[in-house]
Amino acid sequence: xxxxxxxxxxxxxxxxxxxxxxxxxxxxxxxxxxxxxxxxxxxxxxxxxxxxxxxxxxxxxxxxxxxxxxxxxxxxxx
Amino acid sequence: xxxxxxxxxxxxxxxxxxxxxxxxxxxxxxxxxxxxxxxxxxxxxxxxxxxxxxxxxxxxxxxxxxxxxxxxxxxxxxxxxxxxxxxxxxxxxxxxxxxxxxxxxxxxxxxxxxxxxxxxxxxxxxxxxxxxxxxxxxxxxxxxxxxxxxxxxxxxxxxxxxxxxxxxxxxxxxxxxxxxxxxxxxxxxxxxxxxxxxxxxxxxxxxxxxxxxxxxxxxxxxxxxxxxxxxxxxxxxxxxxxxxxxxxxxxxxxxxxxxxxxxxxxxxxxxxxxxxxxxxxxxxxxxxxxx
Numbered sequence: 521x522x523x524x525x526x527x528x529x530x531x532x533x534x535x536x537x538x539x540x541x542x543x544x545x546x547x548x549x550x551x552x553x554x555x556x557x558x559x560x561x562x563x564x565x566x567x568x569x570x571x572x573x574x575x576x577x578x579x580x581x582x583x584x585x586x587x588x589x590x591x592x593x594x595x596x597x598x
Numbered sequence: 599x600x601x602x603x604x605x606x607x608x609x610x611x612x613x614x615x616x617x618x619x620x621x622x623x624x625x626x627x628x629x630x631x632x633x634x635x636x637x638x639x640x641x642x643x644x645x646x647x648x649x650x651x652x653x654x655x656x657x658x659x660x661x662x663x664x665x666x667x668x669x670x671x672x673x674x675x676x677x678x679x680x681x682x683x684x685x686x687x688x689x690x691x692x693x694x695x696x697x698x699x700x701x702x703x704x705x706x707x708x709x710x711x712x713x714x715x716x717x718x719x720x721x722x723x724x725x726x727x728x729x730x731x732x733x734x735x736x737x738x739x740x741x742x743x744x745x746x747x748x749x750x751x752x753x754x755x756x757x758x759x760x761x762x763x764x765x766x767x768x769x770x771x772x773x774x775x776x777x778x779x780x781x782x783x784x785x786x787x788x789x790x791x792x793x794x795x796x797x798x799x800x801x802x803x804x805x806x807x808x809x810x811x812x813x814x815x816x817x818x819x820x821x822x823x824x825x826x827x828x829x830x831x832x833x834x835x836x837x838x839x840x841x842x843x844x845x846x847x848x849x850x851x852x853x854x855x856x857x858x859x860x861x862x863x864x865x866x867x868x869x870x871x872x873x874x875x876x877x878x879x880x881x882x883x884x885x886x887x888x889x
Contacts (some may be wrong), residue, residue: 528867530811534682538675545671568672569637575662576636576646576654581737582666 556591558583566590606855606863613852616690620697627652627694639673641680641688643695643794643801645747647754649761657728657801658750661743665732681808685815685844689795689802690851695749696795702787703834710789714836716797717847724800740775748783748794751776791834795849802849809844813867816843816855823861829854 549568554560566574566588574580579590612619627644629652636646640653656673663670680688689696703709727743736742744750755772762769772780786793795802809815818840829839832853837845839854839862855862 524867524869527811527813527815531682531813531867534678534808534811538679538682541671541675541678545673545675549671551668568670571663571668572639572654572659572670572672573637575659575666578647580662580666588666 551588553580553588553590556589564590603863603865603869605866605869606860609852609864610855613856616851617697617700619691620693620700623692624694624697626692639676641676641801641805642693643749643799644693645744645750645753647744647750647758649754649757651753655749657747658744661728661732662737664729665737665742667733677804678808681805681812683813685809685812685850686802686805686848687814687850689799689805690849693795695799696792696849698752699787699792699794703791705788707788709791711836712790712793712796714847719797720799720803723798724803728800740773743800745773746775746779748779751780752783755780792849796835796847803846806846806848809846809848809850812844815865815867816848816850816852817863817865817869818843819861819863822859824859826857826859828857829862832856
C-alpha cells in the first residue's frame with residue numbers, strides 16, 4: 521500500500537509538471553517569425569501550435585543571423 | 599485463480615483482441631476526415647510527412663525544435679502526461695508502427711531473439727539523433743532522426759516516390775542510408791518481434807521510462823505466484839515479468855497477465871488491494887496447488 525502511495529505522489533508531481541508545460545506552451549509560448557524573403561520585415565508572433573505546423577511541413581528555419589523564418593512548405597527531409 | 603478487479607477483468611477480456619484495438623486506432627492516426635492537424639502531436643510513432651497523418655510526430659517535433667534551439671513545451675508536456683498516466687501502454691495498444699511490426703511477426707518465419715543489451719541503442723538514438731545532433735549540427739546532418747527514420751521512409755518517402763512516379767515528375771530518391779534503413783527494417787520485422795521498438799525507438803524509451811512510476815502499472819502479487827514461469831513464456835520481448843513487471847523494455851501488451859494463477863494484473867493507483875495473508879511473503883493456501 522505504501523508503494524502505491526509513493527507512486528501516487530510521483531504521478532501527482534508529474535501531472536502538475538505536465539499541466540504547467542501544457543498551459544505555458546499553449547497560452548504563453550510565442551516566437552517572432554519572419555517570412556522567407558530577407559527584405560520582408562513583417563514580424564508574426566507564432567504560437568507553439570503554429571510552430572508545430574510549420575515544423576511538420578519542414579517550413580521553419582533560422583537564417584544566418586539566427587532569425588526564425590518560414591518558407592513555403594516542402595517535403596519531409598528524406 | 600486470484601480474484602481480479604473489474605479493471606483487470608476488462609483487460610483480460612480485451613487482451614486477446616489487442617491487434618484489433620491497434621487496428622481501430624488507425625482510424626485515429628490515419629486522418630480519415632482529412633483534417634491534418636499537425637499543430638498537435640500524437641503519442642505514437644507515425645511520420646507527419648505521411649499523406650495519411652492526422653497529428654504530428656512527437657519525435658520529429660522534438661528533433662526539429664532542438665535544431666531550432668527551441669523547447670516544445672506542449673509536446674514535452676504531452677509526453678509527460680501520457681507517460682505519467684499509462685507509461686508505455688500506447689506502444690502496445692495504439693502505435694501504428696508497432697502494429698506493422700506485430701502483423702509482420704505473425705508471418706510464420708523463424709523468429710530470432712534479440713539480446714537484452716540491444717535495448718540500450720534506444721538511449722543513443724534519443725540522445726544523439728533526436729537531441730544532440732540536431733542541436734549542434736542542425737537538420738541537414740545525415741544522422742538527423744528524420745533522415746534515418748524507417749517510419750518516415752515507409753510512410754512518407756515511399757508514398758512520395760509513388761506520387762511522383764504516377765504524376766510523371768522526376769523522382770526524388772531518399773539517401774542511400776535511408777534506403778538501407780528501410781530495407782533492413784523490412785527484413786528485420788519478419789525475423790524479430792518488434793525490432794524497432796526494442797532496439798531503436800526513442801518514443802518507446804521515453805514512455806517506458808515512466809513505467810515504474812505511472813498511474814497505470816502491472817501489479818505482481820507474490821502470494822498468487824506459483825513460479826510456473828508462464829508469464830515469461832507469454833512475454834515475447836525477453837522480459838521476466840515476475841521479476842520486473844514494469845520493465846524499461848515493456849510495451850505493456852499485457853500478454854503476461856494471462857498466466858493462470860493471476861499473479862500479474864493491470865492495476866492503477868486508484869485501486870485498493872485486499873490483503874489475503876497476514877504475512878505477504880507467505881503464499882496463501884488458496885494460491886498454491888495441492889501437492
